[in-house]
Amino acid sequence: MLRDGAPTLVLTGAGVSAESGLATFRGSGGLWEGRDPMDIATPEAFTRDPVDVWRFYAWRRRQAAAARPNPGHVALAGLEAALPQFVLATQNVDGLHQRAGSRRVVELHGSLWTLRCTRDGRSSTDTSLDFPEFPPRCSCGAMLRPGVVWFGEMLPEEAMARAERAARTARVVIVAGTSSLVFPAAGLPAIARDGGAWIVEVNPEVTPLSPSASERLVGPSGTILPLLAAALGVASSPSCGTRRARSCGSTRAPARAATCSSGRWSISGFRCRS
Numbered sequence: 376m377l378r379d380g381a382p383t384l385v386l387t388g389a390g391v392s393a394e395s396g397l398a399t400f401r402g403s404g405g406l407w408e409g410r411d412p413m414d415i416a417t418p419e420a421f422t423r424d425p426v427d428v429w430r431f432y433a434w435r436r437r438q439a440a441a442a443r444p445n446p447g448h449v450a451l452a453g454l455e456a457a458l459p460q461f462v463l464a465t466q467n468v469d470g471l472h473q474r475a476g477s478r479r480v481v482e483l484h485g486s487l488w489t490l491r492c493t494r495d496g497r498s499s500t501d502t503s504l505d506f507p508e509f510p511p512r513c514s515c516g517a518m519l520r521p522g523v524v525w526f527g528e529m530l531p532e533e534a535m536a537r538a539e540r541a542a543r544t545a546r547v548v549i550v551a552g553t554s555s556l557v558f559p560a561a562g563l564p565a566i567a568r569d570g571g572a573w574i575v576e577v578n579p580e581v582t583p584l585s586p587s588a589s590e591r592l593v594g595p596s597g598t599i600l601p602l603l604a605a606a607l608g609v610a611s612s613p614s615c616g617t618r619r620a621r622s623c624g625s626t627r628a629p630a631r632a633a634t635c636s637s638g639r640w641s642i643s644g645f646r647c648r649s
Contacts, residue, residue, distance in 0.1 A: 376573060377607055381546035382460035384538075385451060386563055387596075388553025390578065392467045394597040395442040416525050425518060429509040432521045435469075436487050437504055444475035447551065447596035450604040452476035457609045462541035464534075466553060466560050468523050481538050483530055483560050489522025498522050530559060542566040551577040551596040555584035564588075 377383065389399035412431065414420065421428045452475045455461045464481040465472055470488055472480050491498045494517035510518045524530055538560070542548065548567045555561045555576075564574050564584055576588040577599050585591055592599045 376547050377454075377458070377603075380459055382541075382544050383454070383458050383462070383547045383549070384541045384545040384563070384567060384572075385454070385461070385463045385549045385551065386538075386553060386560065387451070387463065387465045387467060387472070387551050388555075388557075389467060390552025390554075391445075391447050391465075391596050392442070392469055392471060393552070394445045394447060394595055395471060397438060397442050397469060413526060416523070417527055418525055419527075421520060421525070425510045425520075429506075429511070429521075432487065432523075433504075433506065433509070439469035439471070439487055440502075440504055442469065442471060444471045445597045447598075447600040448472055448475035448477070450600035450609070453604045453609040454600075454607070455479055457607060460544075462538070462545075464538040464541065464560070464563065466557065481534050481541075483524075483534050483538060485521075485523035485531065487521065487523060490519040491522045493518045493520055535559060538563055539566060542572075543570055545570070545572045547575065548572050549575045549577060550584060550588070551600065553578070553582070555582040 389397075393399050415428055415431045448471050451463060451472065455463065455477055462479055462481060463472060463477050464483055466484050468482065468484050468487045470486060488500055488502050489498050490501045490511065490513075492513040492515065494513065494515055497513075510520070513519050542563045543566060545567045548564055550564055553561070555564075561584070565587075568574050568587065568589075574584075574587070574589045576582065576584050576591045577594070577596050578585075578591070579594055
């Protein structure tokens with residue numbers, strides 16, 4: 376299907392960024408100063424102590440800036456360039472997909488690099504790593520907040536609508552590195568499946584999506600996605616906003632094959648042979 380240019384939706388989660396060294400909220404390393412980030416990333420926490428919340432997000436911005444796109448990010452950028460109907464919906468907020476060269480990105484949970492005025496809701500892009508004060512201030516004098524979706528908040532309406540449209544028209548959906556626990560993003564594969572799409576899960580762990588996936592490719596996305604790109608003849612060339620290709624890390628496809636739920640993955644396509 377991919378060889379025929381079938382409409383494709385990719386949904387990525389924290390596991391993809393974890394392969395670049397970024398801690399996940401739910402993983403064993405998902406702590407900040409010994410605290411659960413899920414107790415900090417809330418509107419209530421920001422109302423209670425905006426300085427504390429901004430210290431956390433300043434740390435996250437520094438971590439994201441220091442991270443490099445991994446081969447999985449780069450492979451997806453290559454797939455986008457090769458497929459005319461391709462949408463990448465991500466739950467990640469670190470911007471690594473864009474740094475790898477992806478352009479058709481839907482940021483379901485916002486971005487670390489967006490700031491939003493708490494008075495009028497206007498958003499702006501800001502990539503600085505140091506602020507003169509916490510919390511930073513808008514030109515109008517109001518506090519700025521991180522442009523991310525906090526626990527208990529609605530997803531951006533426009534972003535979710537775009538992702539749902541892509542799910543309804545997709546013939547192939549690749550779900551990579553996500554726990555499939557966070558809704559409404561986790562509901563996108565079901566929308567696509569109802570329309571007859573082939574659902575491929577790329578994950579080293581079993582998730583709630585696993586039983587209903589058309590196919591499971593068991594392994595890290597940084598291993599499997601470059602193999603997929605190579606099978607389609609896609610060159611995974613990094614485009615990370617730097618002059619040195621090595622800033623993305625190695626883009627060479629791993630030599631070993633990935634395994635899927637029914638045996639070994641045939642690199643010629645989404646088929647498993649027992």
